[in-house]
Amino acid sequence: MMHPLLATVPVFSQLEDVMKHALHFFHASLGLPWAWAIVATTAVVRMLLVPLMIRQLHSMQSLQQHAPEMKRIQQKFKHDKQKQNEELMKFYRENKINPAASCLPMLLQFPVFIALYYTLRHFNTNFLCTTPLAANASKAATAHWNAACNATVQHTDLSFLHFIPSIADSATAHWGGYVLLVVYVASQMASGLFMATTAQKSQRVIFMLMPLMFVFVIARFPAGLTLYWVTTNLWVVGQGLITRRLVQRTPAPAPEKRSSRTAPKDDDGTSGNGALPEPAAPKPAPAATSQPRQVRRKKSSGRRR
Amino acid sequence: MNVVLRAPRYAGVGLVWAWRLTFGALFPTTCKYEPSCSEYAIQAMRKHGILKGGALAGWRLLRCNPWSHGGHDPVR
Numbered sequence: 001m002m003h004p005l006l007a008t009v010p011v012f013s014q015l016e017d018v019m020k021h022a023l024h025f026f027h028a029s030l031g032l033p034w035a036w037a038i039v040a041t042t043a044v045v046r047m048l049l050v051p052l053m054i055r056q057l058h059s060m061q062s063l064q065q066h067a068p069e070m071k072r073i074q075q076k077f078k079h080d081k082q083k084q085n086e087e088l089m090k091f092y093r094e095n096k097i098n099p100a101a102s103c104l105p106m107l108l109q110f111p112v113f114i115a116l117y118y119t120l121r122h123f124n125t126n127f128l129c130t131t132p133l134a135a136n137a138s139k140a141a142t143a144h145w146n147a148a149c150n151a152t153v154q155h156t157d158l159s160f161l162h163f164i165p166s167i168a169d170s171a172t173a174h175w176g177g178y179v180l181l182v183v184y185v186a187s188q189m190a191s192g193l194f195m196a197t198t199a200q201k202s203q204r205v206i207f208m209l210m211p212l213m214f215v216f217v218i219a220r221f222p223a224g225l226t227l228y229w230v231t232t233n234l235w236v237v238g239q240g241l242i243t244r245r246l247v248q249r250t251p252a253p254a255p256e257k258r259s260s261r262t263a264p265k266d267d268d269g270t271s272g273n274g275a276l277p278e279p280a281a282p283k284p285a286p287a288a289t290s291q292p293r294q295v296r297r298k299k300s301s302g303r304r305r
Numbered sequence: 306m307n308v309v310l311r312a313p314r315y316a317g318v319g320l321v322w323a324w325r326l327t328f329g330a331l332f333p334t335t336c337k338y339e340p341s342c343s344e345y346a347i348q349a350m351r352k353h354g355i356l357k358g359g360a361l362a363g364w365r366l367l368r369c370n371p372w373s374h375g376g377h378d379p380v381r
Binding site for chain 2: 052056086089092093100105107203204214
């Protein structure tokens with residue numbers, strides 16, 4: 001897949017070095033098996049991206065508030081997708097919301113991926129057979145080194161839950177790898193659903209079909225890389241579920257004119273507005289939170305998704 | 306313009322496509338800008354060549370962070 005020449009690029013070997021130390025830390029200092037060290041490293045990478053998720057959460061909240069105006073724009077330009085897109089973008093900018101993810105954080109995952117790829121490819125020499133073989137070693141010395149290395153590899157637990165024998169081997173080396181690949185496809189599709197909430201329908205279909213093609217490429221990578229991907233995807237799905245929950249729950253401060261216009265129509269009378277002032281008085285706080293929640297849920301159901 | 310002179314920018318556009326079809330497709334995201342970052346890179350390199358266009362694309366990528374607002378942002 002990746003050209004061996006790329007390994008000589010100094011940046012890549014430095015990336016490999018960083019990843020090597022991260023994995024080694026989780027394995028040697030925290031005592032995690034190698035496979036779980038990968039999972040832990042992935043989790044740390046995703047944790048670093050959590051502040052970005054919080055940004056995303058805020059903009060999803062304000063997106064819900066502005067749903068009616070956006071619907072109007074969509075209606076107005078429904079025959080001209082290009083124009084519609086432009087107008088929506090302009091609207092986002094005016095209201096300082098950005099529903100779509102930004103490219104930069106996505107790009108930051110690339111070095112992580114490259115680093116892990118090379119670290120796993122050179123797994124044995126990185127971690128297990130660390131004494132380098134001299135370049136001018138004799139045939140006997142080379143044979144001895146190989147034997148010692150093989151013995152070390154044999155005695156190291158490189159498995160993931162014992163159904164993938166080695167994270168450094170390609171995923172297709174064992175039936176467990178195929179199971180992992182199936183999990184990968186499923187998790188990638190699921191995370192695609194969450195990441196592409198703002199995409200158009202055709203684009204979303206592509207996101208769903210992509211893993212089916214990529215599984216053939218990934219099958220040739222070390223199984224640990226698939227493990228990284230599965231972990232990332234599951235994290236994204238979990239994050240997406242939590243985000244959706246929070247967006248539906250948190251009553252973001254609604255713009256005044258909008259709530260005053262929509263509230264009477266949606267209200268069943270319990271949330272005030274002069275209809276039942278006395279019963280609403282004993283518990284003002286729940287009433288105050290339940291009103292926007294109701295309004296917003298109505299909006300969210302009208303959203304294209 | 307001469308085909309030879311245009312060759313580098315075609316190579317640049319090819320690189321963007323390679324990205325799109327490989328890694329970009331693995332991590333599906335929608336860009337907050339319009340045109341998207343990769344489309345912007347292609348247009349910028351077609352128009353300004355690989356050096357200036359590439360620099361413009363790089364600058365756009367840096368702007369495409371969670372603290373910017375996105376929006377309509379064509380190549381000038």
